[in-house]
Amino acid sequence: MLASMKAPFDSTLPFAVRTRGVGKGFGEGESRTEVLKEVDFSARLGELLMLVGPSGCGKTTLLSVIAGTLGADRGEVEVFGAPLHRLDKAAVTAFRAAHIGFIFQQYNLIPTLTCVENVSVPLRIQGHAAGPAERRAAAMLEQVGLGRRGHARPGTLSGGQQQRVAIARALVHEPRLIICDEPTAALDSENGAKVMDLLRGFAARPDRCVIIVTHDNRIFKYADRMTHMEDGRIDRTECAAASARRAEPAALVA
């Protein structure tokens, strides 16, 4: 079923994200710790890539660097060919608004806004007027199966429903890179599966790239590739269940 939605993993696909020698540390002097050590990471258009590894190994930090919400200390970060490490803050912010969709573990919906208003936020940030933005947001909510809850406040929804609202918000402005940090960690397996089905079905398209940080092994089966991180370094990348099922096993990509 999944195989039909997506082309098999292909190592000739163009890069969506590529980092070279990225380093990032926190703190000063004695207490300084290097969280990312020479990270060479890549993700390609059209794939759903999972970034896995033990807690504290630097997954979230790497994701923040890729998203441009955190500057790297050294190294290069390219997203769709744009060198984020060389752009100024305002340019990175504008780039983020146009090209990246976010899904957080804590949903981060604004409790005082309705679901439609929440979903419309990325469009509003890009300068769309309220009316058209909310119409598109309502259509997006329809697609994640929450068309009737558009005027509810997020607080009145279940965790699974809230994460589906967050998915609608991440996709409403048609970004090409979708970044998810532990999207199912707070959900039971049924809701987790629903969320992943949505991500697999809507987000993963040939012109998009989805990167999911997780250590929820219940969802590993949705990945095209899994990149393993360990202690601030990329350990290995392998083709995973989803692509293995539909394609000939590709060589390990470092």
Next chain:
Amino acid sequence: MLDLSLKMLLGDRAKYIMLISGLTFASLLMTEQAAIFCGIMQWSGSTLDNVGAPVWVVDPMVEQINDTEAMRDTDLERVRSVEGVAWAAPFYQGMLRARMPDGSFKFVQLIGLDATTFAGAPREIVQGRLEDLRLPNTVILDEYGAKKLSRDPARPVRVGDTFEINDREARVVGICRSRMSFTGNPYVFSTYHQAVQYAPATRKVMSSVLVGGGEGADAAALARRITAATGLSAYTKSEFLWRTVWWYIRNTGIPVAFGATVMIGFVVGLAISSQTFYAFILENLRNLGAMKAMGAPDGMLARMIMLQTLTVGLIGYGCGVGLASLFGAVVLRKGMPPFFLPWQLPLITLAAVLFICWLAASLGIRKIRSLEPAIVFRG
């Protein structure tokens, strides 16, 4: 985006009401305390309001209106001879003891007016006739005195009642409206000659000379000419009022005491509202951080915060000044405590409220600028 920022603000009804209340309280406290202060200061110059004269001429030793230093009778003629003086009338004021029919004593502020011109006579007579003051041993009492000098609160003093001033009969021929005096003593009007008879015998009795310059005359220029020609001090009404107000500010504890409450109003208001604002912004930091992560530039978030603070600030200001005016309307009817709300006061409060808003907003904006949008990835 700005409409969303208002929805974010209004969405949390409890927090919103708390913010508004904080600013309402702050504006109310500042406006009301300052208005009471202005009221007291206005009381200090009540005589200037109750006795309408364009120019007041007094002994150079006199520092303010409630201060009396008797003048020579010849000073009146010297003032009259100054060019541009249309009329000049002798004026007496003094604090005298009045004895009620039941034998109790009360202090009154006795005013003696020139009987031919009645220059400076009370403007609003509510009972009786001003002209009856020309009859011997007669006075006009203000409404406050009519209540205060009566034994029975249900029956204020009326026209026809009598009491004594310095053992001399004083028959009430009128009741007038006047502004309360600083000392809280009622105003009692009589003719100058009558007042001199009530006053304890001294060689000199004239307190001041009231002067008018005729139609369209420049009071300030006239006052300067009188001073130059006679060596006496001459002030316009407003000069004398400000001199009086400043004298009280310099020489009494009132400004310190009231300045302190106005300051407390300001500081408490500032603390409460910037505190609530800041808490509101901190609470919203996660939301604003998520927006920042999603690509909202700092400027956009700053404008959202400014709109939120301004909205709350202006609504709170409106409620606060409205309540202060309501308070004023009630106390003005009762006459206590003193209350005077000059138009400048709401503007000063507005400036203070805007300052509070600016402070809270810039604290929040600073916080947003330094916010790592990456925090939203953290649990």
